[in-house]
Amino acid sequence: MKQFFLSSLFGLASFTFAAFTFEAWAASTSTDTPTEPQAQEAPEVLVPNNQVPANQTAEGRNSEGAFWFDRMQTALRELNFSASFVTLHSGGMEAYRWVHGVTTSGDSIEIIAGLNGPENQAIRMNNRVTYFSPVISPYSLHSQTLSSPIPSGLYERFQEIRESYDAVPAGGGRVVDRAAQHIRLVSRSPDRYLYSLWIDRDTGMLLSVVTFSTEGDVLEQVLLTSINVFDEAAPELEQISEHWTAPPEVRPDIQDAEIGDWQFEWLPAGFQRVRQNRLQVALDGPVADHYMYSDGLAKFSVYVSADEDRASAMQYEGITSLYSHDHGQYTATVVGRIPLHIAQRIAASVRAAE
Amino acid sequence: MTERRNETLSAMLDAQEASTESLTDLVRNQESRDTFARYQLVGAVMRGEAQVGQAVDISAAIAAQVAQEPAMLAPKHGRLRRLQMQAWLRPVGQTAVAASVAIIAVLGAQQFMTVEEAVVPASTPSAGHQPVLQTMPVGGVMNPVSFNTMQSSSAQDTSRQRMQLQSFMVDHQFQLQWNLEAPVVEQDAEPENTESQPE
Numbered sequence: 001m002k003q004f005f006l007s008s009l010f011g012l013a014s015f016t017f018a019a020f021t022f023e024a025w026a027a028s029t030s031t032d033t034p035t036e037p038q039a040q041e042a043p044e045v046l047v048p049n050n051q052v053p054a055n056q057t058a059e060g061r062n063s064e065g066a067f068w069f070d071r072m073q074t075a076l077r078e079l080n081f082s083a084s085f086v087t088l089h090s091g092g093m094e095a096y097r098w099v100h101g102v103t104t105s106g107d108s109i110e111i112i113a114g115l116n117g118p119e120n121q122a123i124r125m126n127n128r129v130t131y132f133s134p135v136i137s138p139y140s141l142h143s144q145t146l147s148s149p150i151p152s153g154l155y156e157r158f159q160e161i162r163e164s165y166d167a168v169p170a171g172g173g174r175v176v177d178r179a180a181q182h183i184r185l186v187s188r189s190p191d192r193y194l195y196s197l198w199i200d201r202d203t204g205m206l207l208s209v210v211t212f213s214t215e216g217d218v219l220e221q222v223l224l225t226s227i228n229v230f231d232e233a234a235p236e237l238e239q240i241s242e243h244w245t246a247p248p249e250v251r252p253d254i255q256d257a258e259i260g261d262w263q264f265e266w267l268p269a270g271f272q273r274v275r276q277n278r279l280q281v282a283l284d285g286p287v288a289d290h291y292m293y294s295d296g297l298a299k300f301s302v303y304v305s306a307d308e309d310r311a312s313a314m315q316y317e318g319i320t321s322l323y324s325h326d327h328g329q330y331t332a333t334v335v336g337r338i339p340l341h342i343a344q345r346i347a348a349s350v351r352a353a354e
Numbered sequence: 355m356t357e358r359r360n361e362t363l364s365a366m367l368d369a370q371e372a373s374t375e376s377l378t379d380l381v382r383n384q385e386s387r388d389t390f391a392r393y394q395l396v397g398a399v400m401r402g403e404a405q406v407g408q409a410v411d412i413s414a415a416i417a418a419q420v421a422q423e424p425a426m427l428a429p430k431h432g433r434l435r436r437l438q439m440q441a442w443l444r445p446v447g448q449t450a451v452a453a454s455v456a457i458i459a460v461l462g463a464q465q466f467m468t469v470e471e472a473v474v475p476a477s478t479p480s481a482g483h484q485p486v487l488q489t490m491p492v493g494g495v496m497n498p499v500s501f502n503t504m505q506s507s508s509a510q511d512t513s514r515q516r517m518q519l520q521s522f523m524v525d526h527q528f529q530l531q532w533n534l535e536a537p538v539v540e541q542d543a544e545p546e547n548t549e550s551q552p553e
Contacts, residue, residue, distance in 0.1 A: 275529075285522065286521075314515050316523075
């Protein structure tokens with residue numbers, strides 16, 4: 001069957017590429033590269049295992065890693081660039097165009113558009129993001145980052161994630177035909193995904209992001225396929241800056257009600273609650289108390305639904321995990337890019353306050 | 355007026371020139387935005403690009419539609435019906451994964467507004483024919499996707515669970531889009547006040 005053939009082909013491609021990069025990850029000392037051994041001036045460093053607490057050496061490495069991370073963050077916020085990238089994951093492969101610029105009037109405009117299938121795109125104009133898709137009317141949200149395959153945590157300074165991750169410089173290599181610095185974001189506790197970043201040594205631009213499971217398997221890859229950097233914002237961005245009127249702003253369907261008194265007996269270390277509301281879950285879902293947790297990079301939602309609105313017990317395993325734990329009078333549902341067993345543990349720990 | 359706008363739309367879609375004024379007008383006008391969405395789809399159909407169930411959006415459209423019309427049980431006949439069935443028979447796991455990974459693709463806003471006309475080809479699947487959710491090993495060598503219900507359940511329960519799964523996945527995605535600020539590292543573990551609302 002044609003479709004089957006195609007998907008296995010994608011699977012194969014993603015697998016080989018994944019295995020390839022993983023070797024680089026697994027190498028214990030590294031001046032390694034994902035493509036060719038083309039050693040840069042990379043320092044010799046040991047790969048920490050993620051249980052090791054920060055020590056003197058780790059801090060030294062961290063400052064170099066933090067330097068590269070912040071350099072990349074600045075590039076994402078300030079650079080005028082036009083790029084395209086592909087994502088590879090278990091669901092297949094997708095291609096995107098990615099444009100960013102700061103216009104003469106000081107507007108930061110970022111566009112990410114899917115290149116295959118129905119035309120999806122998102123435009124961020126400063127702190128307002130508009131999503132376009134053929135199936136629903138365009139809508140805007142107040143948000144500092146555009147939701148895309150590029151993890152939103154990469155748009156913030158390293159200090160936002162330093163409680164939970166070490167940034168470990170891991171040598172250099174050639175990516176998208178550029179000399180690249182490899183940085184590993186290694187979680188301090190063994191309960192969340194790990195990330196590899198490849199950063200352009202010249203411009204600081206992000207060239208590749210690889211997400212690994214706690215076992216070190218590749219879950220998802222983002223790889224730029226072209227990148228052009230300019231002194232000034234592209235002319236079309238200037239036009240958008242002048243003429244843009246964002247579609248109506250929306251927000252989650254928050255109910256005007258007190259949130260229930262739920263207690264979490266266990267949460268993975270380093271996650272902070274960033275939001276809580278009572279809302280109706282999308283697509284006519286149940287009314288639930290929603291909590292958003294973040295460690296700066298990984299994010300998950302906890303929904304607690306009670307009584308007749310109670311969700312069923314279920315689980316879903318993918319790069320995004322979902323687990324619903326039925327506590328009898330209420331159900332706790334955890335969704336996010338965290339390992340399934342962590343979602344299970346969180347959901348099971350939700351208690352009604354006495 | 356409307357005619358004229360549609361002409362402009364048509365010109366844009368055919369990659370002809372459109373003046374700045376007419377573009378601004380288009381962007382400002384809700385009706386023409388909706389029309390634009392429909393035209394885009396029409397264009398895709400004419401170019402032979404629109405396959406039912408081809409993309410996450412269409413599946414999402416189905417999900418939204420199902421949410422609105424859970425009781426459509428009587429199957430109709432004919433080719434359109436079969437196409438819809440095929441779309442519906444695809445593993446939903448793929449939809450959910452795609453929904454969680456694919457950008458923009460997101461769907462979270464159906465509860466605010468729906469462009470019904472834009473999703474006509476994929477509408478009203480029959481609840482009576484929903485398959486049991488399949489596991490989806492497609493390409494996912496590293497991390498096979500599985501969906502388990504924890505109790506033995508009837509077909510009706512399964513379809514309800516699947517809708518809930520979609521709801522939570524989509525809602526979480528929407529919550530991610532609404533990214534107000536970086537987490538406050540020094541924050542207390544149990545903050546009392548809720549987040550400030552967007553203006």
